[in-house]
Amino acid sequence: MRNLFIRRPVFSAVISIVIVLLGLFSVTRLAVESYPPLTPPEIQVQAVYPGATAQDVADAVAAPIEQQLSGMEGLLYFKSANSSDGVMNLSVYFDVSRNPDLAAVDVQNQIARAQPQLPQEVVRNGIVVQKRQTAFLVVLALSSDDPRYDTEYLNNYAKIYIDDELKRLPGVGDASTFGQLDFSMLLSLDPDHMAQLGLTVSDVAAAVQEQNATNPAGRIGREPAPPGTQLTIPVITSGRLKEASDFERIIVRGRPDGSLVHLSDIGEARLGARNYDLAGRFDGAPTALTPVFLRPGANALQVKREVVTRMTELAKNFPPGVRWSIAFDTTPYVTASINEVVKTLFEALLLVTLVVFVFLQSWRATLIPVVAVPVSITGAFFGMQVLGFSVNLLTLFGLVLAIGIVVDDAIVVIENVERIMAEDRVPPAVAADRAMRQVSRALISIVLVLCSVFIPVAFLGGITGLMYKQFAITIAVSVVLSGIVALTLTPALCAVLLRPVPEGATAVAESGPVAKAFNRFFGRFNRGFRAVTERYLGAAGRVIDRPRTFFAAFAVAVALLLVLVRSVPTGFIPSEDKGYFGMLVELPDNASRQRTEAVVKQVEGFLLKQPAINHVVSLVGLNFIQNANQTNAAIMFVMLKPWDDRTTPRDQFATVLGGVNGFLFQLQQTRGFAFNLPEIIGLGTTAGLELNLQDRGVNDITRFAGLTGEFAGDANALPELRGVYPTIRVNTPQLFVQVDREKVKALGISLSELFQTLQASLSTLYINDFNRYGKTYRVQAEAQSRFRQTPEDIGRLYVRGPNQQMVPVSALTRTEFRAGPSVITRFNGFTSSLVVGAPAPGKSSGEMLAAVERLAQDKYASRGVGYAYSGQSYQERASGGQGGLVFALGLVMVFLVLAAQYESWTIPFAVLLGVPFGTLGALFGVWLRGMANDVYVQIGLIVVVGLAAKNAILIVEFANELRAQGRSIREAALEAGRERLRPILMTSFAFILGVTPLLTSSGAGAASRHSIGTGVFFGMLVATLVGVFFIPLFFVAIRSLSERGLVRPGAQGAIPQPTPVAVEGD
Structure with missing residues (x-):
């Protein structure tokens, strides 16, 4: 089969072309998003x-x-x-x-x-x-300078003419205008007039239900009908009322003198809104806000384009003076972060090409991996489509790292072909054939080992399991395709493109100053590399000759690794500058919406003056943290200017956030804080701490609130936390109405009538519905606003007794002010208080959670206070053991694959013993840069395990062959090290330089790139520079133990004999 691809280069090329075409076709059909559906x-x-x-x-x-x-x-x-x-x-x-x-x-x-x-x-x-x-896409704003089109009008216009149009777009999960300003027929009643006429709220409700109803009558001439009936005619009666004037003409009661009491005699009807407690604002002006959510798996960028196109069409029919705009947009971060990764992808390809050229010193040889890499990378998109993946940060990170991995297979083949041409003086086609006979087994081993590392993580559960899956399977697909290309296209290209270099000839045969400069550089490089190789052989020999010393050094390295595992702080996902952040503003308890809106205007004025801030969206009346409507709260979303426009230190995300929090701290009678939103939209409310303290034995909400306040104070005193903030508030002034039930029943008054009167007067009473603009809206009764302004107004309400006399509510109740909670939160069935906060500068989220847990367990568990996490904190704790499981699973799978490949239970240990050096280097780099061992670092460790094993395979595979040919174990190990040092260093440095852009990147998503790049860079650097000295030692030790009979022969298995090397003319 090897000769087939060398003899038929066109056939080999067609295989790769088909792979590329499938990839190009798939990439246009893949969804584009920052993360796959993980919430x-x-x-x-x-x-x-x-x-x-x-x-x-x-x-x-x-x-x-x-x-x-x-x-x-x-x-x-x-x-x-x-x-x-x-x-x-x-x-x-x-x-x-x-x-x-x-x-x-x-x-x-x-x-x-x-x-x-x-x-x-x-x-x-x-x-x-x-x-x-939960997949937040954009927020649309509908506004107007025309006073005829107030917020109430704009909200209902959006609900009637825009929301449903957007919901029908492909990829849109939901689109609903914020607030409860839906049209409602409000029946504003005058309690004084009602009492004078002996009417109650129940009378009004009954009259409305009777006269605002659909009354079907039937048909004239319906079957069975007399013979000769010619027509069937529907009979129509008056149905639901439509206009406010129609409701005012509702007859509430007839008087004894024959006159009628209409609704207009005791109040008025008007078309208003169902609820006025919520309001939307955009850049300091009232507006209608419509959040648009993305359907799972949809292409965020494409859906946004569809939304913009549809809104542009709808805007043609807007009333004069009404306009729309995008108030809040999450797609710039998606676009910018993905563009940055794509940029890194090309930078990695360029650096890899440079390393290959320096080592191979021939544009013809360099061209082969440059052609092979895009085939594997492009073909991976086809695998992504088949598996249902999307183009996201995880899959793109996988492709960036895959560049340095998939180039290895081509380099191994090319380097071996060139070595055989130089040593045996044979033509490229013959050298390619001989090379494939020598390295095919190693190539297959490398592919199997890498797949055995990456594929098992696809079976892990939870959010981190899905993250591992998207990343690892993308690399695995690239590796498999790379193996196919290395076995088909690469040897064919070697036979076609490579040219024998005559003995003594220069690397670059062309003349000219540039060629001479290259020849001088390559000459020095080759002389230097030969010197390095000789020194390496001497050092590796000394390592082999002193096994006790260097096995002790290995033990020290493992001990250091264990120390780093315990000392490097843990984390979940790095906090990023996403180009936007959130804010919560709270006024004293019971502050009205008008008062809250006045403070929001002040905050908006400050924000819009900041040079880094672009837009501000405010939702007044909503407490986003507690997911509750509160008139004293507002949530604000702030859009920053593009990253390229924020280059000065004062415009950086952390600085802007700190400045905003400083301003909020200075506000009088206002509590507020700005915070970064979760990296995965929908995964909780903040990117920091989400702890739910639970009342598991306190059984008193006031005392429980005191304990949560004490807990927050203790937490703020810890060095790992800052800005800890409990959400429970139990000192809200409340007016308690004590009903004298005995007196009520003694007078023959219905308690339900009394409570219904209170509800309708102080809140609203939902009676039934009416139709308008093709929609169904509520009919609600309420007291006129002047009758619900003071506590004394409650006494001006009346209920009817059994003798038709009206009894004032003040005679049946007494009122007093009490303190109580405005919002009660419950978590898993217990009264709870959400506590939010952030890690202190220089501290990781893992350190923050550990500190919180110690505090809760040591000081508060015995006092009846439990705790549970939610949001991103919950996911971080749930994924705590996943990293170790992935690492262990990767080692086990590598061992099993190698055992099957070599038919040996011992030889795989010579490969696996080199893995700890890579892990040590990765964690050391993370510790050195003050980072956390987060999901991205753990993903990188998977790569390091595979590549460290790959390097060891190249030496162990060749040493096994030499040993089978009769060489001594020591000689086989050193000769394998000498022959494989060049491809190992070439592939390793190609990978290391390929991931360097991840370490130095900036802009959107830079923290994630730093996290994954740091681990793989330092991991491969140490695994390469240290591992090449220890792998021969491990081979000698394991093989010696095996041959001395310290391992049972049956368990050891036979080492397969190598395929005979072909000679010229075979």
Whole structure:
């Protein structure tokens, strides 16, 4: 088969061309995103209990539902936020492998089981269960300078004419305009007039339900009909009302004198909004905001283009003066980070080519790997499409490292062909044939070993397992294709392109000053390399001759490795400058939305004056951290200018973030902080600490809140943390209405009537629906605003007694101010407090989590306070053992493959004993640069294991052949080292220089590139410079033990005899 590809170079070329074409076809069809879908499926449940307090919602709504959730398949955790506006937001998180649709069905079924325990008002308002889309793409802003088009109008225009259009675009997961400004027919009632007329809220609700209804009548002439019936005519009656004037004409009651009481006599109807507690702002002006989410697996850049195209079409029909813009955009980071990696890809290819040229010293020889590498890299895109991967940072990192790996196979073949041509003085075709007989087995071993390292990680679970999979399988595909190219195209190109160099001839045969300069350089390089080789042989011989000394040195290296494993801090994913960050602003408890918006305007003014900031998006009335609606809170998203426009130190991400936090700290009666968003959108709320302290025995929310505050203070005093912030607040002023139930019942008044009056007057009462613009909206009753401004207004409400007399609520109740929580959060069924924070400068997230755990266990566990992680912190702790498992699995698989390849249980140890040097170098480099042992470093360790084993295989394989030919074990080891030193150094330095751009890169995604580049650079540097001296020693020791009978022959197995070397003319 080897001769076939050398004899038929066109056939060999066609194989590679087909691989390239398949890759080019696939790359245009792959999704482009920063990360593959990694976020755990999240199912959101929302229920509304109008007028209820946070404690009411937690006890009556959240607790019954949460009791049914435990035990669901793939459940990770659940948490709820129960706010004083009567809303429960429950988030249920599942393992990343769980089907989101099936998870939503499971949650729906569990809620159905809890439904009999829920208040009827909650059930009537509807319990919404939906899959939450977490892949944030863009936020669109709809605005106008025309006063006719206020925020309420713009929000509803977007909901009616834009949202559904965007949802229908391919790749869009969801698009819903922010806020609850949906149209609503608001019936604003005057309690004084109602009391004078003896009317209650129930009377109004009954009248509306009766007169605002769909009343189907039927058809004239419907079958069965008399013979000769010619027509069937539908009968239409008045149905749902449409205009505010129609609702004002609703008859509430008839008087004894025959006159009628209309709704307009006791209030007014107007077309308003369902809820005014939330507001959107863009660059300091009110606006309608529409977040657009990406469907899993969709191409982020393509979907954005589709959104822009569709919005441009829709804008042609906008009312005059209404315009749209992109307020917040995550795709610049995707584009910039991927462009940076692609740039690194080409830089790596250039540096690899340079190293190959220096070693091979021939443009013809250099051309062969330069052709072979793109075939493997381009073909990998076809494998990515078949496996359902996307073009993302992980797969591109895999391709960057693959450049330095796949070039190895071509170099091994070329170097061997040139050596045989020089030593045996044979033509290129014959040399290629002989070379393939010598190195084919090694090439196959290298491919199998590398695949055995990379492929098993595809079977790991969780988020880190998916990250390993995307990276490792991409490299594995490239390695397999590289092996195919090395066995087919490379020998054919060697036979066609290479030319014998006559003895004494210069490396570059052309004349001229450039050629002379190259010849001088190559002459010096070759003389230097020969000297290095001789010194290497002498040093390797001394290492072999002093086994005790150097095995002791090896033991010291292993001990240092264990020390580094324990001392290098751990992490999850490096925190990046993504070109945007988030902010939370909180005012004192019970601050109104108007007051909050005034502070937000002040913050916006400061932000928009900063030279590094481009846009500011504000969501007033939303506490993003707790996922709850609060009028005293606002979340803000800040877009920075492009990375190329932020070159000065003051415009760097950390500096901008610090300046914003400094400004927030100076604000009076305002608490706020700016924070980096998670690296994987949807994986929690912040890129730092997410700790949920749980009440597991305190049983008093006020005392529990005090303990969480104490915990935050202790945590801030630790050197590993900064900015620790508890979210629980239990001192919110609340007006407690104590109902005298005995008096109420003694007067024959219905308690439900009393509470319904309070709800309708101080909140809203959902009565039924009406239709407008082809949509369905709510009809809601409420008291006019002047009747709900002070506590005394409660006493001005009335309920009706059994004798039709109106009784003031003040006669049935008493009021007093109390302190209580505005939001109650629960985590896994326990009352909880979310604690957020960040690692201190110079500290890793792993050190931060370890410090928090020590504090929680040592000081607070005995006081009834438990803890649990969520978001990115949860994933980091869940992935804690994955790195070691991957490393161990890689070693085991390498051992098994080599054992099968060599039919020996001992020879693989000669290969594996060189791996610790690479691991030691990788962790030493990470420690030296003050970095953390994160997922990217662990991914790099997989590569180091494979490449360190590859280097050892080149020596051990050839030494085995020489030993089988009768050479002594020592002589075979040293000769193998001499013959393989050049290809080992060439391939290793090609890889090392190929990953150098990862260490020195800047711009978007630089932290991730530094993390993965540092490990593989230092790992391969140490594995190469130290390993080449120890591999001969390990071979001599293992082979000697085997041949002395210290290992049973049956277990040892036979070393396969090498294929006879062909002579010229075979």
